Amino acid sequence: MIPLHVHSNNTFLNGTIPVDKLVQKAAYYELSAMALTDYNSMHGVVQFLKIAIDKNIKPIIGCQIDSPENSSQYVIILARNNKGYSELCKIITSRKLNDDFSLKNLLKKKLENLFILTPSIELIKDLEPRDNLFVELIASKKEKRNNRNRYQFAIENGFKFVVTNPIYFLDQNDFLLHKTLTAIRLKTNIDNLQSEDLADEEFYFKEPSTIENDWRNLSQASKNSEMIANECDVDLKLGEYKFPVYSTPSNIPADTLLWNESFKGLEKRFNSVTDQAKKRLKMELSVISEMGFSNYFLIVWDIVNEANRRGMMTIGRGSAANSLVAFCLELTQIDPLKHNLYFERFLNKARSSPPDFDIDFSWKERDEIIKYIFEKYGYERVAMISTTVTFRARSAFREVAKAFGFTNEEISKYSRKIPWTDAANLPRLSELFPESKGLNFKQEPWKTIVNLASQIARFPRHLSIHPGGIVITPTKITDYVALEYAKNKGLGLIVTQPDMYSIEDLGLIKIDILSQRSLGVLRDTMESIKSRK
Template sequence: MPFVHLHVHSRFSPQWGLHDPERLCAAVRELGMDSLALTDRNGLYGIPHFIACARTAGLKPVIGCELVHATGRALVWARGRSGYARLCQLVSARHEQADFDLARALADRNGLIVASDVPALLERLAVLDRRDLYVEVSPGHRPEAALQLARRLRLPPLASCRAVLLEPEDHLLHRVLRAIAANTTLDRLSAEACARPDDSLWPPARLAARLPHCPEALANSRQIAETCAVDWEFELQLPAPPGLAPEQAPAELKRRARAGALRRYGRIDVRIEARLQRELELIGQRGFAGYFLVVEEIARQSSRICGRGSAAASLVAYCLGITHVDPLRHNLFFERFLNEGRIDPPDIDIDFPWDERDAILDFVFARHGRDRTAMVANQIGFMGRGALREVAKVFGIPAAEIRTVTRRISGYWRGAQLLDAVREHPLFRGEKLAHEWPTIFAIAARMRHQLRHLGLHCGGVVITPGPIRSTVPVQVSAKGPAVIQWEKDQAESAGLVKIDLLGNRSLAVIRDACRAVEKNTGRHIDDADWQPLEDRATRALLCRGATMGCFYIESPATRLLLRRMFGPGREDDIHPDDLFEHLVMASSIIRPAANAYINEFIARMRGKPWRCLHPDLEPVLNETYGIAVYQEQITRMAMAMAGFDAFEG
């Protein structure tokens, strides 16, 4: 087939595109085509997701972008990996440089193919270099003028459909998004600010019929698609400790881990040595030594941190001071954190006192360089009442009427439920609403996944071994720090390693309380020797569920569960280690899906006879009274019963 759609927008074009790449790929496949480009506006916001969708649909993905700026508009496609790096740099410059000029930026087109129909832009670019430069010819967008421009500048024409829509009813949703972006109403929105009703995925035969005098414009699209066809496999981008060669990282990690083991345990016995060797060997084989060193250095910037999640199962993390729960003492399952089959790096989350986190982020940016560091994005869309409010505004509904409707709508109602709720819910009985509301509800229901803007992830930081703007586009967040254009799932699927640096108020309270104790009593509390559960009064508070203000075990349901598990006066009957492990069980089982098992769990804990479902499960489930409480127990059950290894489990 001689034609490929090279100008296509998805929902990742902020307030312009509509459909998910998955649906676009399916639509192109139905047309019998084998390639597709995604060219979202001023960003590569959905590229990892698009590549995955294209592969699933059996399409060859072409990576591109439509750069739109006051100085012009151009389509840019990446011709190979060097072109992709240059495209990321261009998009970053578009967002970060106040004096950005599109023609000046496209003067260096190494690895790129460019098309436009803006005469002034093409004239400037053609003077510099005519190679890989095309004139875009699109039905409904003055194609005759574009062909005349191509002949005048002696540049090849390129056919496109500027696809945004899939169905006729999509155009109203598109106009609503454009009106929201322009902060205007539909009746004041200009046609020039929107896509045309026919900007959709045309069948090739229809496009050929519209451009019968220019078959080369269609053929050029196929040529560009074949030139840009790359097996897009993203490589793992592990952060590296500054000033340390990669081959030196394993030895340095071993040195620090052994020093930490001596600090934690006083000596390294056979059990500690064997576990350290096993973990260090696996970390070295996977090339993660530098990553651990980077995280360890960040953790050292605060005297009070809490590394949590599956990282708590690692003895290396414990010896480095990243976590503070002894995995040997509590028999934690290391393979949940890292195993021989795992290719992606382990996930390490670190809590810092909330009022220290910004300083920690400043350290990370300064230490690793702003050219290699950025925050992970949250891709913000339109939700519930917010979507309804925005749509109603562009329909010209009075503010008072909008408030009447939205203030009665639960934040838990999804868009699809809104119309039924207003029709049937007692809160709206007797209300006479404008006739546009059914349409408003229907449009709001479709807006949940439309990209509106980027926010900052609560703590995710990405550090790359090379320039980050050659790996992913970066833009300036409203708060100030640089932020990549991908949210956490796409970032991880593209090989970026997210380090979560989170703010925790409880840690700040503990820090301040310890300072107050020292100030008022002269007693210094040493973290290395501090064992809170050795204190009888502390155990008494925990046993009677007096845990308000204690992070993770302060919810009403957890406090009630603790009272039922222990009750007053039990503080002398339970060993500190057993109390700690039962606190972990309580915080894990207090989930809605586990409600049916909580009574049985308490009964068995209080002495009710029980037996494991199978003898092979006893080593896995005995500590939790025969009931699976932890995620890692599911893995270990599969290993015990089916012979799986840790990765398969």
């Protein structure tokens, strides 16, 4: 049996398993394949792909999508192919952004590039059977009666069925951790949790052979999981760049336009152009062209040009200052020849990660230029990049203690002595940090609280927005990633579900449009001086 209903800790404040441990467990069971189906999200998909492939386990990309009207009604959606992956990105985006999202309306579509699994008869009772739609039978004693009803419905109406072992924790001992995370998410304490708030205690990573044995009288249910796994084949071509396209005048090639503008800039930047400068510029342009970055340079050039046209102050910094092309295009202000800077530090054929430009704007003007980028390159192809806020020592300790019913005043007596460090260090704080010498967590319930808090070290807590990262894609951005609101939906800030590291792994190109207060101060100072003349 192949696990097709699996949650990592990227099911925020619910799932308890980091992706690497999830894959390690699958490898321990010698599984050939496994799905990842986090709740309305694919935050952990790229990490899952990389680790699973490394362990020679076939990764199946999926997601659990719930009904906005009734969260107990859900479907497991698995991508059969690359088209299915893009469709899944769009479905998740719709679920996250659209108040009128309807799971029932979604299921009326054929969705041929996806597999659909659901235990919710209510969602499919009016549908015709089809090859990609399965009734989900859940491997749990508590679900025995429901499974009979599901099986009977499937047989009477001609639907296929498949057994799953929903996974939220590695083993039964992690149920308390799941309860604690749930209490944190619901802002209550664990004693107030209701059974419907929690996953079934049996939803741990059971040995597949045990489930197969339990379901031996209905072997087709487990065989169907293998059939589904065999048919899922998604290749996101991690590490291969997906460049956005700059719309050039008269459709001249991007390489040609970049070459022309760079040599114009060379004449402008230098009173006397040396052979050394020409040779260096040709070398850089050759590498940029060969690696496919011409469109990227032109887009950054366009953004800076627009900023200059509007009278904005900009500073290009970082390793881009090593590029003569960037200097000639006036993206940076440092002459790399004069300062003997190596272009290879910015871009070279052996570099595994894409370079990115860091462009500083005044904090007063940054939003204006970001709006220009969205309008110029299309709201459907541009997004801000997310960052994942994770638990550190103090936040983990405070939140777990709250879940155990302690007040802020009681918690602060301890937390004020906890330094800025990894939550994994909590059990050994008094040994590691002088300021924590007086902490004693040997008595219950503090011993359990600290143990649980250390287990959620680096667990994702919520999404936020990257300080300046913007991604521009060749086609619709939801062909590549799912989108959602950053932590506060009311602010209307839409971000990619993957963070900057996953964006890079996907081969998408980002630009950092950063806000610098000093540029605003400098602008105000210059305007003040002018007004006094």
